[in-house]
Amino acid sequence: MIITKDIIFQQFANKVTAFQRREIDLWLKSKENQECYYRWLEEWEMQQAIYTPNTDKDLMIYQDFIRQNPVGGDKAVEESTVVPGSNWPIYGKWVASVLLVASVAILLLQHQIRYQSYTTEAGEQKSFVLPDGSHVTLLERSSVQFPRWGFQGGLREVQLAGEARFAVEHTPEDHPFVVKTERDFEVVVLGTEFSVEVREKMATVALKKGKVRVDYQVDNTHKEMLMAPGELVMFKGDQPPVKSIESSNQSIWDQKRFVFDHLSLTEVGKMLEDTYGVQVEIYNESLGNRRLMGSFMANNLDELLQTMSELLEVEVVRDEKKIIFKE
């Protein structure tokens, strides 16, 4: 008997005969088949899902757990090899060299001392709390800078490159919170949740809750734009910003949204390189000229590539930091 997905699906739904079940048990003796079995189980559970759990909420609790228990595997091993107290001379040397390094650092890196910065690599994401209690989630290939010793004089300013989501803590004195960017616009906030993305080709601001003002320059004149929840402001090239309604309020917060507006695969490839720090290769020229349009969600590069491969009916091969598209 050949074990097919249909038969296994019937097994999950308790619709197989004793004979079939015996065959399945035999088939399951191999690890490879077990892997296949669990893959089908996942598929079946996604199809048959009885309900949708609140994944975001549970994930936040899980991430708190991870932060409070920084014991994951390799680190635990490292810690256990440190012998506390017994080796004073070695310990002393450590302190001396740390002090030396620190004093040199103070002389050379005053800026780095006064400002704390967080940076993420491709595929990395960091969450942290600012001195005023505001939460920041820094997405991949981005960096954010803010005064290390707390915001002075009620001025809450952070410098952002790349993409981040902010949940700003409201202060009793209504101190504005300002996100400065390398481009000529900045975002002024009063207690709210929003995200900012600044990349080479475009920049976006999306607002979830509260109120923000986007300050920008057009021909050297200062302009302001007020945003309401659910709105999205997009900057493209040197053109004035365009305001639109976010199609689904949830989307940008849960997953990354990719908007392809009649872009050729070559252009999309550039976007991928920009966002993910990968190298994209397109085998034939005709393929590079194929155009994509529409907007869709993907949690990560993997899902994005899979969707693109379905969309364009092409083969996508990923090798480390290199992505190859071919017919």
Place this chain on the structure above:
Amino acid sequence: MAITNSFSTMHRSVYTSIEVEQEDIPAIVLDDETLIRKAFEVSPEVGCEYLFRKYHKPLCNHALRFVFSKEKAEDIVSDVFCKFWKNGSYLSVNSSFRYYLFRSVRNEAYTQLRTEFTQQSHMDFTSYQDLMKVVQPDEITQYEETYNRVQELVDQLPPQCRKIFLMNRFEGKRYKEIALELGLSTKTIESHISKGLGMIRKGMADYWVCLLWVFNLGL
């Protein structure tokens, strides 16, 4: 992904002039966990997040089949993920993460079900002790048998009793809420639920005694 499909059609009709046979399209080379593994190399925190997002829903739905309670199912899944992090299991798994997570959740759900539905059952002490000695199923398909057995037992409850049982267990509603919604007294709700639980316990106990018997015979 309905959206993707419609784009796909749109794309074909608007932009492609060459007709491509659906069957000729080569399979996607990417293994669907490649990127998650890469993420673990960069940062285990991010890797865990990707994993959680990918598998949380199917895992919760699967655990639900055993324990019949959303809350318990979600707790089981969260526990498995916490252990996965705490033990640094991502460094040692030599299977797919999916394999590890589904197996762990099934084991945990099975154990909980067994613990819950054998308490205060009609069995005498010795057989209960024996029962707890029963190792986890050695055939993978036995897990399906088990959750389907629970499903059957729930299906066999008298209609009103089943309705109240599901409102309480599955939807997580309190006795008072159910009483209010159905215009019944809290006492009635209580008795329905204890009746329902009793029937399921008895059914599961019979099932496990049967398994135990098979186990003792070494079949």
